[in-house]
Amino acid sequence: MINDCDRSAFPRPRAGRSSGVGRLLIVVYAVLALGATGRSVVQIIERFDTAPFAFTLSAIAAAIYIVATVALIAPGPVWNRVAWIAIGVEAAGVLIVGALSLAMPELFPETTVWSFFGMGYLFIPLVLPWLGLWWLAKTRTAERVAAASEAA
Structure with missing residues (x-):
């Protein structure tokens, strides 16, 4: 009978970060990674001398978005830790650069991904890391619950 089937022989697939x-977070991170990378490359190639500090920060933001995207996709505890670090740095970066661009606008003669808290990107760079950190915390809790139920 089907009801007598041992369900432990058919473990449920784990819901991971991706x-x-x-999945939606990964898509948004990937789009921002592409956009920020493209923008920073063009800015650095065409007019780096007009805003070297701002354009360097833009390239750093692009690199962080790339790392965060890969870390959200890749499985395993090492990539989970990388995701926490990358998204944590992103959260701090957008707050610091956003505040700095308001306090010292002369450092940002042209806008970057994080300047003015991501205003040029509809404030998505300001909201995204907090959603990412929430998702990482939620999946970590789910992984712990799943591990505890398997051990029991």
């Missing part, structure tokens, strides 16, 4: 809401 499932559910995580």
Whole structure:
């Protein structure tokens, strides 16, 4: 009978960082990674001398978006830790650069991804890291619950 089937022989697939809401986050991170990378490359090639500090920060932001995207996709505890670090640095970066661009606008003669808290990107860079950190915390809790139920 089907009801007598041992369900432990058919373990449920684990929901990881790249499932559910995580997929949407990955898409948004990938789009920002492409956009920020393209923008910073063009800015650095065409007019680096007009805003070297701002354009360097733009390239750093692009690199962080790339690392965060890969870390959200890749499985395993090492990539989970990389995701936490990258998204944490992103959160701090957008707050610091955003505040700095308001306090010292002369450092930002041209806008960057994080200047003015990501205003040029509809404030997505300001909101995204907090959603990313929430998702990482949520999936970590789910992984702990799944591990505890398997151990029992």
